[in-house]
Amino acid sequence: MDHFAAELLTWYDRHHRELPWRVGPADKRSGERPDPYHVWLSEIMLQQTTVQAVKAYYEKFLARWPRVENLAAAATDEVMAAWAGLGYYARARNLKKCAETVAAEHGGKFPDTFDGLKALPGIGDYTAAAIAAIAFDRPEAVVDGNVERVVTRLFAIDTPLPAAKPVVRDRTASMTPEGRPGDFAQAMMDLGATICTPRRPTCALCPFRAECAALAKDDPERFPVKLPKAARPVRRGAAFVAETPDGRLLLRTRKASGLLGGMAEVPTTGWTSRSDGETDAEAAPFVARWAFRGEIVHVFTHFELRLSVWHTVASESRVDGGRWAPLTTLGEEALPSVMKKAISQAIPDAFKALRK
C-alpha cells in the first residue's frame, strides 16, 4: 500500500469523525456494511453543504423515506418541501428522479460501479466515486474540495484551480489503496475538514506533516491557488405578501427549472438590475391597499437580491394562478429561505407558531 494511505488510515482509525451516515472502522470490523441508499442520500445533501446543516435533513429524510422505493413513490411537492432551506434545489429534483430510476430500472439497488452511478441524475464525478468507494469498496479517486486542499498542499501544486484538477485527480488515484478505499476517501475528507483547514491548519497534528511540501515551504495556506472570482451584482425587485382575514397567504409555485425551481413563492416582480422601486405597487398581483413593510436583503451565489416587501389584507381571494395557503400549515410548504424572510418581514409572527 502507498505509504500515504497507510499513514492516513492509521490516523483515521484513531481520529475519524462520527457521522450519522457513516459506518466507522470498528463497526466495519464487526461486519457492518454501509447502506448504499444512506451513502447516496448523504452525499447528495453534502454537495456544497456543511455537515452541520445536513445532519437534521438527513435524519428527517431517512425517518420519512426509509428506503429508496419510498422516496421514489413520494410526491415531488413533499420532497421539495422537506428539502426547503437546504439550498441548491436542483439537487432535490434530481434526488427524486434518481430514486425513481433506481426503483424502476435497477430493482431498488444502486449500481455498484462508477460508470453505473454516474449515469444517474444528480451524480457527477465526485459523487459517483464516493458512493463506489464507500458503499462498494471500489478503489476510485474521490476528489472533493477537501481533497483538493490536502493534495495541493501535500505536493505544493501551484497551478490554479480548476486547471489543476487533472493533476490532483491523478495524485489522488496514486494514493488510493485497493483495500479500504472508502475509509481512505473519508479519511482524506476528515483530514481536510479538521486538520488541513482552509485557514490556520493544525499541521502539528497532521499525519503528513513530515512529508508535506507546502509545510516545508512554511506556507500551507497558499494552497490551493485559486483564480479571483467576479464581484456579486445587485438585483432588485418587490414581493407581495397578501393575507386574508381568516389567515391564508397567497402562494405560487415557481417554474420547474432555474433559480429556486419548483419551489413556492409569494408573488414578486422580476428581479433585475433596476434601481427604482416607485412602480412596485402597480406590479402587484391584484389591486389593493398595499403597505410598504421594508426591504430584505438575501445573498445568492451569484447575485445579491434586495426585495421591497409589500403587505395587504385582502377580503377578496380570487386571484389567477395562485393558491391561498393557511398560515397554520406554512411549515408544509416548499418555501426557500428568501421567501420565508420576505413573509416574516410582512408578517413577523408568520413562522413563530410553527417553531417547536
Place this chain on the structure above:
DNA sequence: CACCCGTGGAG
C-alpha cells in the same frame, strides 16, 4: 470552459 445554482456559519 464558464456560468448558473442557496444557505448559513466562521473568521
Place this chain on the structure above:
DNA sequence: TCTCCAAGGGT
C-alpha cells in the same frame, strides 16, 4: 461588516 466557502452537478 464582510469575505470566504462547504463531501458539486448540469448545461
